[in-house]
Every structure is written in structure tokens, then in C-alpha cells.
Amino acid sequence: MKTPTYLDRKEQVIILKDKEIINRTPYLLENNLLKLSGSGTLFLYVEDYQMQNLNILLDDASLFKLYMIFKSSLPTTYHFNIEINDTSRMDVFSVIRNIEKTSVQINREFLLGKSSVLNLSNALLNMGNTTIAETVLLQKPYAEVNLDQLNIGAYNDVYHVRQDIVHQAPHTISNINNSLISNANAKLSYQVSGKIDKGNEFSSCKQSNKGIILSESGEIEVLPILYIDEYNVEASHGAAIGQIDEEQLYYLLSRGLTETEARSLIISGYTKPFVGAIEDDDIRDLVERQIVKRINEADIL
Amino acid sequence: MILEIKDLYVSVEDNIILQGVNLTVKGGETHAIMGPNGTGKSTLASICMGHPKYKIESGDILVDGESILDKSVDERSRMGIFLAMQNPTEVPGVTNFDFVKAALQTRMEEGKHLRVGKFILQFESASSDLKMGKGLAHRFLNQGFSGGEKKRNEILQMKLLKPKFAFLDEIDSGLDVDALRIVGENVTKQKSADLGLVLITHYQRLLDYIVPDFVHVMINGKIVKTGGLDLIEKIDREGYDWVKTELGITDFDVRKEPVSLGTCPTKTLK
Numbered sequence: 074m075k076t077p078t079y080l081d082r083k084e085q086v087i088i089l090k091d092k093e094i095i096n097r098t099p100y101l102l103e104n105n106l107l108k109l110s111g112s113g114t115l116f117l118y119v120e121d122y123q124m125q126n127l128n129i130l131l132d133d134a135s136l137f138k139l140y141m142i143f144k145s146s147l148p149t150t151y152h153f154n155i156e157i158n159d160t161s162r163m164d165v166f167s168v169i170r171n172i173e174k175t176s177v178q179i180n181r182e183f184l185l186g187k188s189s190v191l192n193l194s195n196a197l198l199n200m201g202n203t204t205i206a207e208t209v210l211l212q213k214p215y216a217e218v219n220l221d222q223l224n225i226g227a228y229n230d231v232y233h234v235r236q237d238i239v240h241q242a243p244h245t246i247s248n249i250n251n252s253l254i255s256n257a258n259a260k261l262s263y264q265v266s267g268k269i270d271k272g273n274e275f276s277s278c279k280q281s282n283k284g285i286i287l288s289e290s291g292e293i294e295v296l297p298i299l300y301i302d303e304y305n306v307e308a309s310h311g312a313a314i315g316q317i318d319e320e321q322l323y324y325l326l327s328r329g330l331t332e333t334e335a336r337s338l339i340i341s342g343y344t345k346p347f348v349g350a351i352e353d354d355d356i357r358d359l360v361e362r363q364i365v366k367r368i369n370e371a372d373i374l
Numbered sequence: 375m376i377l378e379i380k381d382l383y384v385s386v387e388d389n390i391i392l393q394g395v396n397l398t399v400k401g402g403e404t405h406a407i408m409g410p411n412g413t414g415k416s417t418l419a420s421i422c423m424g425h426p427k428y429k430i431e432s433g434d435i436l437v438d439g440e441s442i443l444d445k446s447v448d449e450r451s452r453m454g455i456f457l458a459m460q461n462p463t464e465v466p467g468v469t470n471f472d473f474v475k476a477a478l479q480t481r482m483e484e485g486k487h488l489r490v491g492k493f494i495l496q497f498e499s500a501s502s503d504l505k506m507g508k509g510l511a512h513r514f515l516n517q518g519f520s521g522g523e524k525k526r527n528e529i530l531q532m533k534l535l536k537p538k539f540a541f542l543d544e545i546d547s548g549l550d551v552d553a554l555r556i557v558g559e560n561v562t563k564q565k566s567a568d569l570g571l572v573l574i575t576h577y578q579r580l581l582d583y584i585v586p587d588f589v590h591v592m593i594n595g596k597i598v599k600t601g602g603l604d605l606i607e608k609i610d611r612e613g614y615d616w617v618k619t620e621l622g623i624t625d626f627d628v629r630k631e632p633v634s635l636g637t638c639p640t641k642t643l644k
Binding site: 320324330335344 | 424448451457462480
């Protein structure tokens, strides 16, 4: 089975490719259920895997980093249910990229227990049509989710992304930061919603959506929504979408950078905080290479 | 090394801002341009840098005899023109270090690369000279900077980029007494035969630290008077009214045509 060479350097890897599963971890993966406990770092590589639902369960008082790398050359739909039990923390970093222009649909549902934390970072850098549906259910008090997403659309890519956060318990926290870039003819469409049901007081639900359109025909559409049915909460949302700031461009030009260099630096400023937060060197390199490719090469087409 | 501004007329949105400016700056000279608000001092600096907002109606700007009017902003910078801006722009996510490194790299011949180790030492030294603190390199460009820090950061860039002609546009505004001294001393240290300086200011206090060779008074988009240090003292004491009286200048009358903003929506009660 051919897989990326950087995976050979990783200690704990699960590969789901076509109809095969390779599990190089001590964790049991049976009946589509992967049980994790204790602490560790796991790489889950998914390439054109034809499967049913995959369920991941993180045991109580556990701490895990999960890298989910999706690579597709065929139309595929993935379903994940990820349950994070009480007082556990899971840092999920997802890289979603296609090697062919194809359709990919990824549905993920996260269920968070008491005082659990989910840090979810997604890099969407794929070609073709992409549909993502993320649902986070903050089921127990003091559960917290932080979602950072970088989405760079290029060529004729079409993205439909839906992010739903549901506060089902008091003292729950959600933060969403979406950084979106549309290059060439890419169309990015987002529906981002936060919901606080009645009785879930002292909860905080915040979302920020920033978008840069680099071309004449690129499009970014964001629909930020808040459903709040409780008075004693904090909630905010916003969306700022536009082209590269002319004053920023002028400032950089006035120091001698060419227009291409200046634009590239401004965009890198947009992506760098996200990339800088990736701890694994191989994954960071992978993301950086894709960013450069999607920003620079797509312009030529 | 010579910068010549010849009979320059400049407009913005059909309003003429500069009305025949003439100025010659040679290497080693320091010129101060003073004048009341809205007389075109900052416009002069911006137009020399090539800001796209302004339109040159007539006249010329030459560096060493070559017109720069057809040069882009970045080309002018690489030719050696520098503008320390009145309101430096914030660029989130781009560190000071990466920015200045990119600005220096772009000035190098193709195939040559900046020696990063040497550059780090130069950056830290300039940062220390300007009392900017050790973390400056990793802070995002001007983001979250105080007014004084932004101005000092402009001077830091000037120190590292080593321009031939530098315009300092109200570099003293927003600076406290100590910061003004630090900026003044650092600019003065850079004075040499390889640098022509143009200071744009309202106040004498900056010129206590950076002593000019020539003082120009600009009113109504024109340099109307040129002198020495005695001119600064008189302006500080008496303002600009005596200049207007002496030269018979009346205040600019910008004729504005009335325009329709449309009509308000109306509601008829039945």
C-alpha cells in the first residue's frame, strides 16, 4: 500500500485506504469503533476509504492529539462520531485535500462531556467540490470547543461548509474563527450557527469570520447565525469579507516590496497564525506547501 | 545625489492641492517644511512616494536627473526614496522581522540572499537604539503599537533600509518628550552625505533635535518662503499670519459645487 513517507516516521498511525485498515497503534479498532484512553498523539490517514461510520471514543480524563489527514481522488463521503468523555481534552487537526478534482463530503459530530475541551483546527485545501458538516454538541457543563478553520479555495473549487455548535448545558463555551481565502474562481459558502437553549446560562458563544477575495470572480458567502434562548449568556458573531486592504498594500510597496511580494506577505500574515499553531513539522510543511500552491499557481490558470 | 521637485501641480478628486512646488534636496542636506494645516505638506511627501490617490497635473520629480513620475511606489523605494508615514498602517500576522527582511531581500541582486545572522544583529541593535524592546522582531507590524512605537518603528525601518532621500511626515506627533529625543537622536545619527532629509512638522521641538539646513514655509500648496533657523523661531513665536501678511497671501478658497444627495423616502398618510 502506498502512503506518504512522513507517516513512516510516526509512532502511532492508523491508515484507512480503499478497503484496507492498517493499525500501527495499541488501540483497538473494532466494529468501526476506535477507543482511546490515556494520552498520546495519533495520526489517522484516510484515502479513498469506502466505509460506514467511524466512531472514536476518548475515555475520561484523557489527553489526545489527533491528526486527521484526508486525501481523495474519488467521490467519497465520510461520517465520524467523536465522543469526548468528562474532563478529557482532544486536539484535532484536520488537513483535507484532494489530489483530483472530485467530490468529498465529510460529516463529523462531536459530543462533549463535562469539563471536556475540543480544540479543532481544520485546513481545507482541496480541489473540486467539498461539503463539510461539523456539529458540536456541548452536552455537559463546562464543556468547551475552539474551532479554527483555514479554507483556501482556488481554481473552480466549490465549498459548502456548515458549522453548528449547540450549547446543551450551562457554563459551556464555544469559539469559532474562520479564515477564508478565495482565489481564481473558487466559491466558498458558509453557514455558521451557535445555539444556546433556555436554561443554559453562563454560556459563551462567539464566532468570527474573515474573508479575502483575491480575484475578480472569486466568491465568499458567510451566513453567521445565533439562536439564543437565554438571557444570562455571552454571544457575538461577525463576518468581514473584502479584497486586500489597499493601504496595507501601499505601505508594503513603499518599503520596496513588489506587488506580488507584498500581496504574498499580506496573505501569509493571514495564514501564518494558523500554520504556526501546527505542532507536527511534517503536517506543517504539508499545509505550507499546499497554501503556496493554491495562492500562487491558481493565479496562473 | 539630488532630488528635484519642479513646478509641481497635484490634484486629488479634482481639487488642486499643490500649486507649483519647487524644491531641491541634495545629499547631506536637511530641509524642514512647515506650514498651517491642510496646505499640502503631507501631499508633497506622498506624491514623491507615488501614492496612487494623487494625480500629477504638471511638473516633474527627478532623482539624479531622471524623472520618477513613471516609476511605481516600490520602484521609487528601491531607488532610495523613503517615507516615514504620519499614520503607519497595521498589517496583522506579518512580523516586523519578516517585513524588514523582505524589504531588504528585494533590494538585493537576483540570486543573492540576505545573511540572516548579520541581519538579526542589525535588527536587534536598531531596536535597542530606539528603545523598542527585545520582542519587537516577533510582533506583528504596527499592530497594537502605541502612537509613539509606530513612529519609532518607522525610524527603525529607515535605519535598516538606508534610503537616499527620506521624508519624515510629522514624525513628532504622538511622541512624548523622551520618545522625541530618542527619535531625534537616531535620525541625526543617520545624517550623512548619502542622505537627503525632508522633515514635515508643525512644531519647533522636533527641530531642536534634528537641526535643518533650510526651513521652508508652505501655504496654499506652495513653498512661499525659505530661510534658516531664525525662521523657525519666528514661526514658533508668531505663527504664520505674518508670512501671509508679508507676502499678501489670502486663504485658499476651495470652491465647492452643490451636489444632490438624492431625496429622502416619504410616507403619505391617508
